Amino acid sequence: MKHAEFDGVRSQLYKEAMNDYPDARKADIETMLKLLHPHPNETVLCFGEGTGYFSPVIAHIAKQVLVTDPSRDQLEALLKQTYSKNIQIKVGGIEELDLPERTFDKVWSFGALHHANNQTKALQNIYGTLKPNGTVVICDVFQGSTLAQHF
Secondary structure, three states: OOHHHHOOHHHHHHHHHHHHOOOOOHHHHHHHHHHHOOOOOOEEEEEOOOOOOOHHHHHOOOOEEEEEEOOHHHHHHHHHHOOOOOEEEEEOOOOOOOOOOOOEEEEEEEOOHHHOOOHHHHHHHHHHHEEEEEEEEEEOOOOOOOOHHHO
């Protein structure tokens, strides 16, 4: 994944879109909770998390959350707002990160997998991090959502 892809201008445009439409991801959050269904005893990997829109919601429920993204610019918002001791942040694309095997109960991603340069490697890394019987939920921008016009 190109680290600069979401740095600079694109990062700023994303921040502006989220400021202009603060409730745009409300339906996405509801869908995430329904599909991922995090539990208090679980560890969750959130990859391609960008500004961390979903991870604080997951962290409010789950035991531990690891948030990754290749863009430090995108992660700045999360770094500024995260006071939760159960959120860890790691800069890097999912296909290039060296993550511990069989660590996570669940993996969540929204609108990120299509940005990976090597999607096969990304999926191998995701699968390798899962505990047996783990769950992976990968979503993209929902057609017709308020933010869909920006992506």
